Amino acid sequence: MRINEVVKLTGVSARTLQYYDEIGLLIPEKLNNGYRDYLDENLEKLQKILFYKFLKFKLNDIKKLLEADVDNLKVLEQQRELILKEKEKFEIILHNIEKTIKTYKGEHKMTMEEKFNGFxxxxxxxxxxxxxxxxxxxxxxxxxxxxxxxxxxxxxxxxxxxxxxxxxxxxxxxxxxxxxxxxxxxxxxxxxxxxxxxxxxxxxxxxxxxxxxxxxxxxxxxxxxxxxxxxxxxxxxxxxxxxxx
Known part of the structure; x- marks a missing residue:
């Protein structure tokens, strides 16, 4: 898969993909004409990179993770637990915001206890x-x-x-x-x-x-x-x- 196709598929910019290649994070095959060719294993690796980036890992740490013999499934499961707990906290605040919006619109009247729920x-x-x-x-x-x-x-x-x-x-x-x-x-x-x-x-x-x-x-x-x-x-x-x- 050529770089423009990867950009369209993943939303990752061409410059970012080129940078990943330059730092040795994601190295595609090189064709005789110098074009980058991304194989299925490259795309699978890119998915892992995007997961780790979303979880706020630094690129240096991502590179070490991908190079090391680690249980990627275990790492993702641990990070999932962290995200689920963050999600629960933000859902409480989001629910509070939605009720507050309805209150301003006159569609709902919040109790004092509700106003401070989540805080x-x-x-x-x-x-x-x-x-x-x-x-x-x-x-x-x-x-x-x-x-x-x-x-x-x-x-x-x-x-x-x-x-x-x-x-x-x-x-x-x-x-x-x-x-x-x-x-x-x-x-x-x-x-x-x-x-x-x-x-x-x-x-x-x-x-x-x-x-x-x-x-x-x-x-x-x-x-x-x-x-x-x-x-x-x-x-x-x-x-x-x-x-x-």
Missing amino acids: KKEDLNKYENQAIEKYGQETIEESKKRQSGKEDIVAEKFNSVFRSMAEYIKDGYSIEEKEVQSKIEDLYNYMNEYAFDCSVEVFSYIGKGYSQNPEFKSNIDKFGEGVAEYTSKAIEVYCNSRLNR
Whole structure:
């Protein structure tokens, strides 16, 4: 299949396909006249690339995934779980928006409780709590037990991570850089040492909560503007790397 046919079939631009070829991500056959010829296996690989891109994987990570001997089905199933939990959260908000539109049109009258459905702390924490319920038993009690008598020390260890994140932002470090990922690993280890036995999957959900839970975000951003979002994204990179090993 010629490149213009692939563009028509997939919606991926010719320039993007050429770039994928240049970086070794998707290399088609080359005809004698220099034209690119995409075989069925190239198109199957392109579908995987598009899946991973949709799931916010970086091109470098996608290339490693495709080159490594990994269970692509397992990776996609894990990502599906994340998307389903995000979908549930956004459906609550979407339902709220639809009711609000009808209220403005005079077609519906919302109760005060309905107006704030999806914004309450318990709603915003919902998919994080689901992860805790699924992967961590008696997490609150266990956390209190592990921190007993060491509260100040524990707080300083966690705070040191967020202070470092603020410095990395100022210094222009990308979330993938070794120093950033090393500090995220410290955070993960502190979570396991002082909170509860935290799986990588649960750590991923907690990381999302840092940027999506207003209370978490507000507290973390006290260390510097954008620290919550930066840390959240850095945790996502760390967890994807661990899950794909």
